[in-house]
Amino acid sequence: MTDFLASLGYESWILHALVWGPLAGMVHVLAAPKERAKHVAFRWSALLFVLSSGLWWAYDPVGGGFDFVSSASWIPAWGVEYALGLDGISLFMVVLTTFTTPIAILGSFEYVTRRRKAFYALMLLLETGVVGVFLATDLLLFFVFFELTLVPMYFIVGIWGGRRRIYAAVKFFLYTAVGSLLMLLAILYMYFAGSADSFSYDAFLAADLNLREELWLFAAFALAFGIKVPVFPLHTWLPDAHVEAPTPGSVILAAVLLKMGTYGFLRFLLPFFPQAVQHPVVVTVMLVLGVVGIVYAAWVAAVQPDAKKLVAYTSVAHMGFVVVGVFALTVNGLQGGLVVMISHGVSTGALFLLLGMMYERRHTRLVEDFGGIARSAPFFATAFVITALASIGLPGTSGFVGEFLALLGAFETRPAAAVAATTGVVFAAYYMLPMVQRLLFNPSDEPANRRFPDLSRRETVIMAPLVALMIWIGVHPTPFLDRMGPSVDRVLERVEAVSIEATAPVDESVGESVGDFAVVLAPEPEPEPEPLAAEPVVELAETPALLPDVEGD
């Protein structure tokens, strides 16, 4: 397989094809007649998935650095490049994206009836944006793609959404925009602080920052990504967006868009700000937020009358596991976080698809309106149960591997957080099983539920690969772990290479003063410059004067 791909020159064009292919598809969709739009879109996205699947073999995990690297100058004046690259972390995110997009499009065939061309064009535009986010190795390019994803999602929610779609769309947009604005500021700060006059990833890695700077920049980045994830108190856009979004929108939102946040954690936060990331207050805050997210979201999910909202809240809980795993700063934790990301993409995406099917049939999402569906739709129920079990992390399904590793990793360094997070295992059952029971089991009193049609052929085609993937990852995750391992190691090495001896030793009381860096940091001495970056900082004192330096006459 590898030889075959090499003979195609696969490495040289694949990343560009994945980024721009959807745009070509978008043009095609816009040019195609209205009735054909969905087929065109599906074929394009499926083609892209087929193309991207070659990455599985073509990517060589040894070393864990960026592969398939290519770049071209974009805005030379600022040193902005169109630079793409792929490593063991982005590999899965990209393939997850190309995998879910055709499925989501297929899942929208019956759901979307108005303005179909626009819808499918936006879906493909979204794919371009998301793939670009995962592949960009230039920070400004990354930012552009990051913002680009906002636009199609805004319209998808705002046009094809439910009753409160405008509110949800605006909320989604503003929430995310606030974070990304701060991130832009942080990117610019790092650009000017760095000496390389470049936005490239490596240049940013080499930026020489002191702890104080790192903490502020960390806060800016963390806010942007934390909103995307979403981390506990920043999550309220998610249930609204999910509930109002059309099924394919929810699927993409859950499967891919949320991952942009956690991907940002892994790709940017940890390597860029190793001192901040190791700062006890930061770690404590992030872990506390992760744990609170797990438990809180599970509780809130359990009492939701709207099934879709329930699943939306479970996303918050799942992503809490990612946060806990990532900020444990251990190999197992990071890998576990990544697997949770993949698994959550698959299982929650599948749940949204299933709920979408229910909505198409019954035009309601309230749990109480259902019941006994397993009798009238056994295939549907089987798929639903398997998906739900994967979602709550039963061993043998994808959810378990990720959660187990994340918790294990967290336990190695932060046992208290891990213990608290592990209660999420119990609460997962507490929210998921009652829903499964009230939707699928119990007597089917409503005649409409007795007539509930089973999975159609198209729906079976949608669910089969998802279910297969859940079980594959659950039973044999090693190929996944092997591919992501070296890249995760690199991230961790980068973090561990920098110590923060200058800061106070870890003591238990730091948890009490969480939230206020200034208070904690004020008495601390500035840390010595790290040995990593040897180049001196260029003085910016020279005034960029309009008038030249001349003595007065």
Added chain:
Amino acid sequence: MLVEHALLLSALLFVIGSLGVVVRRNAIIVFLCIELQLNAVNLAFTAISRHVGIEGQVFVFFVMTVAAAEAAVGLAVIISIFRHYGTVGVDKFNLLKW
């Protein structure tokens, strides 16, 4: 020293011009005051050209061209406003408010 004093004069003219823009109601006179401000700026450019080179004067040339164009369009606007409202008092219409 001439340059510095020319600059002070340009500052004075500019301020008087802007005062006129703010306190007068007659559109024509407001417009005249704007021209006055432009002239003040031109004076500053010309003065500074003694220190930075001929570009200062080139800039003045461009400003004059733009001023001419602006005068043409601006006066045309005033004419059509006058046609519509029968006045050139700028406090009589508030087209800028939605």
Added chain:
Amino acid sequence: MFLVESTLRSALAPSSALASALPAAAPQEAAHWEPFLPGLVVLLPLLGFVANGFLALRAARRSSAAVRAGKEWSPIAGSVRPRTHTLPTWIGPGVMAAAFGLAAINFATAWGAHLAEPVIAGPYWTWIATETLRIDAALQLDALSLAMTMVVTGVGFLIHVFSVGYMKDDPGYPRYFAYLNLFVFFMLVLVLGSGYGTMFVGWEGVGLCSYLLIGYWFSDVKKSDAGKKAFIVNRIGDFGFLLAIFLIFQGFGTLDFMPVSAGAAGEFAYGGTMVTAITLLLLLGAVGKSAQVPLHVWLPDAMAGPTPVSALIHAATMVTAGVYMVVRSSALYALAPTSQAVVAGIGVLTAFVAATIAFKQNDIKKVLAYSTVSQLGFMFLAAGVGAYTAAVFHLVTHAFFKALLFLGAGAVIHAMHHAVEHGDEPPAGHGHMDPQDMRNMGGLRKHMPVTWAVMGVATLAIAGIWPFAGFFSKDEIIWYAGAWAGAESNPFGGLYVAYWVLALVTALLTAFYMARLMVMTFHGANRTGPAASHLHEAPRVMIVPLVVLAVLSVLGGWLNVPEALHQTALGLFGAVPAEGLHHWLAPVVHAAEEIQAGAIGEASKSAPIGGGELAWALVSTLAAAAVVIATFRVLGRRSYATAAADPGPQTALGRFLHGKWYFDEAYERTVVQPVLAASRWCWKVVDTRVIDGFVNFTGSFTRVAGWVASVFQTGQVNMYAFVLALGVLLVLGAAVLLP
């Protein structure tokens, strides 16, 4: 497919894997033993699941079409043996028979080879591998796992066969067998897995199957609820198990059993915090799975499942997984005397509480459920007093006689159900008659003589009467509890005396409530009413497993005749080899026993109040026999009201026991409702008011601010010019004044 392929490959050629798994340097005194297709033992039930699952979905597609069309579809209609039933009938029990055969071959050869060192089959593939963690999909074959495999496949096979008869009228027949096969698969993974990681897979897997099978008739809210409850309560235990796994990983860097038990003594100090924490957390897992106080509440509800399921999962196999785990981790428990005291304490308390609850239950399955909980408590007691062999021994015998009791109850329910259904006129009282309520039975002996006989055997066995299985196993546990209490340097000696006393009392209670069950069900006058004429003995396919189990219930005890009884009349004067099971399991518990011997010293040779093992054995069997006879005498003369006419318990104690010590109510008040209330509070207050309130506030704030700012938008050019000038001034001022 990868799984199948690699499993087959390794199963067919285990020797190469073996060579790599076992260091060649390890000197093996016992003859070299090679497992025979061990992977296939596990794989067969999985294949059965896949095949039955496929059939089930196919059948479901047809039945669901009927449901959608508004008809009730039944495969039974018109034909004796519906087409959807044919294949599952052969596949389900078939794979079990094959698996049992393979297990038996392995067991026999291993027994012959005096297996001493565990043999690792596989790894078939690496399940989870990161830089520091490695969990292999491998099987560990040793004395304990082989014994468990025999029980699981053997009893499992019998119950599969029984199910063919019991479930024959059920439209979900293929689904039932699919679940059952899946359960056996996971159970085998649980007992054969080579480490805590693999064990956890089986652990949660059996929980899943339990959930699916309890809620098998999912259209019934109560049954569906019961499944959910079982799963959630089990997950509380799994929480502890997971944490224990994390701690073990931190201590040993691996999750495999062999390095853990070999390195435990070197890694942890005796009585250390770490090992105590691990063992207590493991215990939490075991308490959840094995339905010990305080997490026992799910098991009685689990009786909502089909009766063979109760026999297999909730009596013979799954619920004993906790005991298995404690024995498997014996090297750790031996290092943690506090944990041992807790294990034994929970065990004996559970045994007592459950036995008292069983007094006042009228549902035949509920009585058996509490009886199971109680017997599991005995096993925990055994594990807690370091008598791991006794725990496993009781596990095995209990699997025999409790499976027999449940299946017998199943036969009774089957008969009652048919009678109720076919009875022409509605039974006395109002509405539907509960076919499981013992108050509606009575005098069934003449209708179902074989069932009565085998149930009688099982009752004698569980009551601990010589020569039935329960006598040897339960007596050993009580004896060890007493002996352990008297060990020279036992830090909790006094506590164990209390345990011993409680265990003795509970043993007698057991005899009483089982005798009560027999009396109410089979003796006295019949209370079924007109439907009684339809009562009949179960079909042969159900009777045969009952008889086999009855034989096992009689003979099972002779697996492990205590040394002290060996040469006496109670041991048939040495006709049966002594302590067979103990010798067999010795390699497994050797490490633990060594630690215990070193720390606590020799167990006492007499009970806390004197008397040797033989004497106490005599006393207990005689006492149990006396209780049984007395119960028959007293209760046999009593006349019972039918369920419809029964006013319920009259005394406060009676109500308390009938109400199951109000555990459910207490949980409802202290856990369920507060969590629900907190959840609602989080949603309605925190999420909606606080967070969203803030978010919406920023929105409306912006709006208001915009409205305020719009006041300046007069539309007057002067105004704009002025603001512009002001801005210029600000910029200028900043440029000039700021350095």
Added chain:
Amino acid sequence: MTWILFILFSVVATGGAVGVVTGRNPVASLLFMVATLASVAGIYVLLEAHFLAAVQVIVYAGAIMVLFLFVIMLLNLGHDYQADVKYGLWFLLAFVVAGLTAGALTMGFSDAEATGFGDVAAGEAIDAAVLEKGAVGAIADPLFTDYVVAFELTGLLLLVAVVAAVALAKPRNRRGTDAG
């Protein structure tokens, strides 16, 4: 001599500017404006920008101001003697802001250290260029080499302005009553 002329031009220019702002009659304001423009042209001469001075007089004082005058005539505003100055608080405020701006500008311009005046070389270079190529040539040279694109664009701008002016000033419709 230079200084006398400079002071004279300055006084006239300032006085004219004040006249523009305070004049009641638009025509009067316009004439004051012409005076200011002429004085500024004079200062241009003092600053050795002869070409600009000429353009100032011809284009500004000549063409643009006449355009203004035409418009005033056209709209018949010549008899408009109403006092349209906004007095009161508004005037005071404007005055304060204007004064502060003047102060800031003065401070900025007189801070030779910060702005870095004093380079006489540039001025001498201009003088040399004027001597060599003549007053027009000195400014035409950069205009048609370095800034030729901008220059062409200005031409375009003027064209657009002409078209726009015609389009705007034209009566909306044929039935318009005040077409003449």
